[in-house]
Amino acid sequence: MLVLGIESSCDETAAAVVSNGKMLSNIIASQIKDHSKYGGVVPEIASRKHIEAINPVIREALADAHVTLQEIEGIAVTRGPGLIGSLLIGLSTAKAIAYALNIPLVGVNHLEGHIAASFLAEKPPAFPFVALVVSGGHTNVYLVKNYHDFHLLGQTRDDAAGEAFDKAAKLLNLGYPGGVVIDKMAKQGGNPQAIAFPRAMKDSPDFSFSGLKTSLLMMLKKRGRDFEESQLPDVVASYQEAIVDVLVEKTIKAARDNAIERIVVCGGVAANGRLREKFAAVADANKIELFIPPSILCTDNAAMIAAIGEIMLKNGRRDGLDLNAVSRWPLATL
Numbered sequence: 001m002l003v004l005g006i007e008s009s010c011d012e013t014a015a016a017v018v019s020n021g022k023m024l025s026n027i028i029a030s031q032i033k034d035h036s037k038y039g040g041v042v043p044e045i046a047s048r049k050h051i052e053a054i055n056p057v058i059r060e061a062l063a064d065a066h067v068t069l070q071e072i073e074g075i076a077v078t079r080g081p082g083l084i085g086s087l088l089i090g091l092s093t094a095k096a097i098a099y100a101l102n103i104p105l106v107g108v109n110h111l112e113g114h115i116a117a118s119f120l121a122e123k124p125p126a127f128p129f130v131a132l133v134v135s136g137g138h139t140n141v142y143l144v145k146n147y148h149d150f151h152l153l154g155q156t157r158d159d160a161a162g163e164a165f166d167k168a169a170k171l172l173n174l175g176y177p178g179g180v181v182i183d184k185m186a187k188q189g190g191n192p193q194a195i196a197f198p199r200a201m202k203d204s205p206d207f208s209f210s211g212l213k214t215s216l217l218m219m220l221k222k223r224g225r226d227f228e229e230s231q232l233p234d235v236v237a238s239y240q241e242a243i244v245d246v247l248v249e250k251t252i253k254a255a256r257d258n259a260i261e262r263i264v265v266c267g268g269v270a271a272n273g274r275l276r277e278k279f280a281a282v283a284d285a286n287k288i289e290l291f292i293p294p295s296i297l298c299t300d301n302a303a304m305i306a307a308i309g310e311i312m313l314k315n316g317r318r319d320g321l322d323l324n325a326v327s328r329w330p331l332a333t334l
């Protein structure tokens with residue numbers, strides 16, 4: 001089945017074509033340069049940029065997949081969670097195409113989409129598996145028993161891991177999005193053990209990253225003008241290591257506690273080089289099969305939306321043209 005996926009929940013306008021679980025195209029227009037001078041996503045600007053980008057991005061996705069719009073057999077679009085104004089651009093466009101072509105439409109949960117990025121692999125994960133969804137807005141661990149069957153095992157009590165990266169980069173004046181900059185800078189020989197940043201909630205399945213950010217802030221205040229550029233790689237490498245450590249440790253523990261042998265790691269932060277490296281090593285030591293999509297499918301994209309959308313459409317799921325966007329939509333309530 002030829003499915004067109006559309007994603008516009010935050011600051012990426014994306015469209016992709018997927019057919020029988022294979023990705024035929026994956027186009028992403030990023031708004032990073034439009035938001036970077038503000039140090040984060042400005043919702044009003046995001047909506048306006050989505051309007052400008054959506055049609056060209058869809059056209060490019062079709063051209064790249066060598067299909068015409070008329071050949072598309074179903075539309076999958078992100079319905080939530082996300083910025084409501086941004087979501088509405090993708091959703092309205094999807095509805096217009098579905099109505100004009102008289103083809104079925106499904107609204108997809110963005111987090112389920114992130115998990116479904118792993119289904120596009122040559123060898124997708126079998127059920128059941130434990131999934132860590134780690135992005136700018138979420139840090140959640142799920143037991144996934146089947147499609148649409150999620151049990152929340154742990155979540156952040158405050159900031160998401162991506163937020164912890166973004167806020168640190170802002171404090172250090174490194175730019176936006178923070179995760180990408182810190183990932184790059186940490187690779188420049190910084191010592192991940194140089195500073196003992198806190199690892200919070202050791203005995204809980206839940207996460208907390210706000211104390212980590214505060215401890216960086218306190219360190220910067222204390223060092224004041226003594227803080228030297230040359231120390232920056234050590235600071236970011238240590239800060240990154242503190243985030244990576246708890247993500248890996250708690251996800252592996254969740255899998256072991258539930259006697260699950262497979263882990264999927266997804267969402268924007270799963271693009272992080274150190275996180276991928278450490279997960280690979282620890283999963284191997286624990287004889288756990290690890291599935292992390294390529295980085296381009298970890299950050300926001302529409303191929304992941306089309307991937308789960310195709311499965312839903314094949315199972316007969318249909319949404320009406322009265323479908324609305326939702327800013328909050330916990331996965332466990334699907």
Ligand code: KG4
Nearest residue numbers: 135136137162179183268269271272299300
């Ligand atoms: O999934 P995503 O693209 O959007 C959301 O659904 O939030 O995730 C964006 C988040 C941002 O916080 C960004 O800093 C982080 O993912 N991120 C990274 C990396 N690339 C993106 N964090 C760490 N290392 C990276 N390489």
Ligand code: ZN
Nearest residue numbers: 135267268300
């Ligand atoms: Zn996302």
